[in-house]
Amino acid sequence: xxxxxxxxxxxxxxxxxxxxxxxxxxxxxxxxxxxxxxxxxxxxxxxxxxxxxxxxxxxxxxxxxxxxxxxxxxxxxxxxxxxxxxxxxxxxxxxxxxxxxxxxxxxxxxxxxxxxxxxxxxxxxxxxxxxxxxxxxxxxxxxxxxxxxxxxxxxxxxxxxxxxxxxxxxxxxxxxxxxxxxxxxxxxxxxxxxxxxxxxxxxxxxxxxxxxxxxxxxxxxxxxxxxxxxxxxxxxxxxxxxxxxxxxxxxxxxxxxxxxxxxxxxxxxxxxxxxxxxxxxxxxxxxxxxxxxxxxxxxxxxxxxxxxxxxxxxxxxxxxxxxxxxxxxxxxxxxxxxxxxxxxxxxxxxxxxxxxxxxxxxxxxxxxxxxxxxxxxxxxxxxxxxxxxxxxxxxxxxxxxxxxxxxxxxxxxxxxxxxxxxxxxxxxxxxxxxxxxxxxxxxxxxxxxxxxxxxxxxxxxxxxxxxxxxxxxxxxxxxxxxxxxxxxxxxxxxxxxxxxxxxxxxxxxxxxxxxxxxxxxxxxxxxxxxxxxxxxxxxxxxxxxxxxxxxxxxxxxxxxxxxxxxxxxxxxxxxxxxxxxxxxxxxxxxxxxxxxxxxxxxxxxxxxxxxxxxxxxxxxxxxxxxxxxxxxxxxxxxxxxxxxxxxxxxxxxxxxxxxxxxxx
Amino acid sequence: xxxxxxxxxxxxxxxxxxxxxxxxxxxxxxxxxxxxxxxxxxxxxxxxxxxxxxxxxxxxxxxxxxxxxxxxxxxxxxxxx
Numbered sequence: 001x002x003x004x005x006x007x008x009x010x011x012x013x014x015x016x017x018x019x020x021x022x023x024x025x026x027x028x029x030x031x032x033x034x035x036x037x038x039x040x041x042x043x044x045x046x047x048x049x050x051x052x053x054x055x056x057x058x059x060x061x062x063x064x065x066x067x068x069x070x071x072x073x074x075x076x077x078x079x080x081x082x083x084x085x086x087x088x089x090x091x092x093x094x095x096x097x098x099x100x101x102x103x104x105x106x107x108x109x110x111x112x113x114x115x116x117x118x119x120x121x122x123x124x125x126x127x128x129x130x131x132x133x134x135x136x137x138x139x140x141x142x143x144x145x146x147x148x149x150x151x152x153x154x155x156x157x158x159x160x161x162x163x164x165x166x167x168x169x170x171x172x173x174x175x176x177x178x179x180x181x182x183x184x185x186x187x188x189x190x191x192x193x194x195x196x197x198x199x200x201x202x203x204x205x206x207x208x209x210x211x212x213x214x215x216x217x218x219x220x221x222x223x224x225x226x227x228x229x230x231x232x233x234x235x236x237x238x239x240x241x242x243x244x245x246x247x248x249x250x251x252x253x254x255x256x257x258x259x260x261x262x263x264x265x266x267x268x269x270x271x272x273x274x275x276x277x278x279x280x281x282x283x284x285x286x287x288x289x290x291x292x293x294x295x296x297x298x299x300x301x302x303x304x305x306x307x308x309x310x311x312x313x314x315x316x317x318x319x320x321x322x323x324x325x326x327x328x329x330x331x332x333x334x335x336x337x338x339x340x341x342x343x344x345x346x347x348x349x350x351x352x353x354x355x356x357x358x359x360x361x362x363x364x365x366x367x368x369x370x371x372x373x374x375x376x377x378x379x380x381x382x383x384x385x386x387x388x389x390x391x392x393x394x395x396x397x398x399x400x401x402x403x404x405x406x407x408x409x410x411x412x413x414x415x416x417x418x419x420x421x422x423x424x425x426x427x428x429x430x431x432x433x434x435x436x437x438x439x440x441x442x443x444x445x446x447x448x449x450x451x452x453x454x455x456x457x458x459x460x461x462x463x464x465x466x467x468x469x470x471x472x473x474x475x476x477x478x479x480x481x482x483x484x485x486x487x488x489x490x491x492x493x494x495x496x497x498x499x500x501x502x503x504x505x506x507x508x509x510x511x512x513x514x515x516x517x518x519x520x521x522x523x524x525x526x527x528x529x530x531x532x533x534x535x536x537x538x539x540x541x542x543x544x545x546x547x548x549x550x551x552x553x554x555x556x557x558x559x560x561x562x563x564x565x566x567x568x569x570x571x572x573x574x575x576x577x578x579x580x581x582x583x584x585x586x587x588x589x590x591x592x593x594x595x596x597x598x599x600x601x602x603x604x605x606x607x608x609x610x611x612x613x614x615x616x617x618x619x620x621x622x623x624x625x626x627x628x629x630x631x632x633x634x635x636x637x638x639x640x641x642x643x644x645x646x647x648x649x650x651x652x653x654x655x656x657x658x659x660x661x662x663x664x
Numbered sequence: 665x666x667x668x669x670x671x672x673x674x675x676x677x678x679x680x681x682x683x684x685x686x687x688x689x690x691x692x693x694x695x696x697x698x699x700x701x702x703x704x705x706x707x708x709x710x711x712x713x714x715x716x717x718x719x720x721x722x723x724x725x726x727x728x729x730x731x732x733x734x735x736x737x738x739x740x741x742x743x744x745x
Contacts (some may be wrong), residue, residue: 232717234716238716246739252678276742512686513686
């Protein structure tokens with residue numbers, strides 16, 4: 001075995017038993033590692049209709065197949081479970097250092113079953129694993145907990161820690177899991193599942209080597225990529241104030257065109273995701289006013305405060321994830337912000353800036369820095385939290401939530417002070433915060449039908465901060481993903497930058513320039529592009545790859561070559577896409593097993609423009625979302641009316657034995 | 665007959681792309697420099713002068729002369745996904 005360890009750790013929190021299970025080479029060849037290995041284990045071992053917060057749910061931490069191989073931008077770790085937000089397949093992923101730490105302990109994945117009677121954490125190093133008391137850590141935030149655990153678990157090498165904060169402990173369904181002092185695997189409600197198991201943290205301090213088939217070849221590919229990324233740089237005189245100009249021009253363009261992924265890398269090296277802060281508002285990408293507004297409501301006078309250069313002014317230290325030459329991360333000093341409670345925070349991501357910027361009409365950048373750290377420490381998903389706050393504000397504007405409900409909080413648009421107080425109550429589940437801590441879908445169900453028009457979600461999850469009316473494949477993936485509402489699965493821009501058609505025989509070629517209208521058509525070509533996006537994302541999540549690397553182009557970031565050199569396999573890109581298809585189908589079958597009707601994952605009508613916006617760059621646009629979903633399902637070999645994979649597709653993907661409970 | 669050079673161009677869609685053929689190439693008079701290309705693409709002035717493009721993956725200056733077969737890449741954003 002090369003590139004993977006060939007075994008998984010299984011911890012029964014109810015009994016305290018810890019064991020391991022060998023995984024055959026054929027499983028890795030069929031599903032890679034990461035999310036594929038997670039889907040393999042969870043499909044077989046979580047009983048149908050299990051309570052996501054009950055003992056039958058399983059929480060898995062998985063590493064990528066390429067993590068630690070010497071390849072680059074392949075250090076992401078995945079969390080998998082049944083999602084309490086959607087009732088179906090749940091996963092989330094994050095960069096940092098936790099993914100290699102799993103493999104350095106000699107495992108590809110760690111799975112937790114049952115529920116502990118008392119708070120515990122798992123400690124593991126080269127000598128083995130043990131459950132330890134975590135009562136003294138319960139109630140302590142993610143950053144403090146990690147620091148305490150590092151001191152407590154002194155090892156030769158600094159341990160890597162995944163930990164929940166008070167949000168997960170209190171069962172907030174929009175909570176995530178932190179590593180590296182506040183970086184979040186935030187989606188799908190994975191933090192609530194960890195909290196329900198009374199599992200406070202996982203601390204890894206192994207130092208085992210990871211075997212690679214052809215190390216010299218892996219290094220050669222890595223070196224070539226690193227040189228290209230090093231050269232990709234923007235001139236210093238490129239400033240943030242120029243970005244809105246680009247956004248406005250994008251909004252006015254009737255065309256789409258192929259861009260160079262290395263130029264995207266240059267943007268990411270300079271600013272990270274916040275480069276989109278002031279582009280996304282004028283071009284329509286950023287949802288405004290709970291998805292019901294536009295740049296007309298949140299004009300330059302407001303969004304200019306989110307200029308990425310203003311954010312970089314607080315930059316004290318850049319950082320990169322494990323084995324990443326792009327390095328889009330950073331630490332910001334915020335000791336002078338608000339009550340001065342926080343000294344530092346991670347540079348806020350675009351998603352956070354948009355969720356607590358235009359989505360709620362807030363232009364107080366200091367408040368966004370503060371909220372970023374507040375939520376990272378609480379272990380709460382900033383995307384979902386922003387969506388919930390926007391929902392509450394619109395309900396407040398319409399008299400559905402009153403001052404009596406909020407105990408005096410004035411939830412007017414853009415009221416940053418009120419937002420911070422509301423978030424504190426959500427983290428602690430106090431008053432109105434208890435209602436909102438489980439996301440907009442659950443809150444709207446409790447309030448009643450009158451709130452439904454403002455409950456913007458897809459299948460129970462608040463969507464990422466990208467309007468599908470601007471990039472129609474984003475909207476489609478929001479609605480057909482087994483974990484709906486995810487912005488990282490696919491988009492027109494992702495597809496075009498990946499240049500996947502140069503490698504995969506069935507992926508449609510994109511011309512150098514074409515009318516933008518073509519992206520909105522419901523046809524086989526666009527469905528096939530979406531299929532390619534899904535398959536490629538599953539390969540990424542199986543290998544530990546980062547989306548930012550795909551955006552540099554597969555002609556530069558040679559994941560297929562790395563996979564073959566690492567494992568010794570001789571697979572073609574088409575073979576790997578078949579693996580991606582298998583993982584995607586297995587995740588969908590998990591949902592079918594657990595009673596999910598895929599049609600119910602369709603994104604909220606406001607997101608698809610059922611009643612089109614009247615102003616702004618997306619005015620008048622309505623997506624034909626139902627036909628697009630059917631077209632996608634048909635392209636994947638799933639039933640086009642129900643979204644259920646057909647028997648023929650399952651047989652073709654060799655999934656039938658697994659689904660029948662046989663080990664293959 | 666005037667001699668020309670053909671360069672491959674990766675440019676954001678908001679530029680004036682009529683100069684590009686279907687394969688993404690722009691044909692320019694021999695001796696044309698980067699500035700000539702950016703003008704042909706109607707690159708706005710503030711962006712034109714910041715040197716935000718590369719020729720064959722090396723940062724280019726406006727006065728750099730383009731050769732037949734060069735690849736020119738102009739700034740790109742992954743907004744929308």
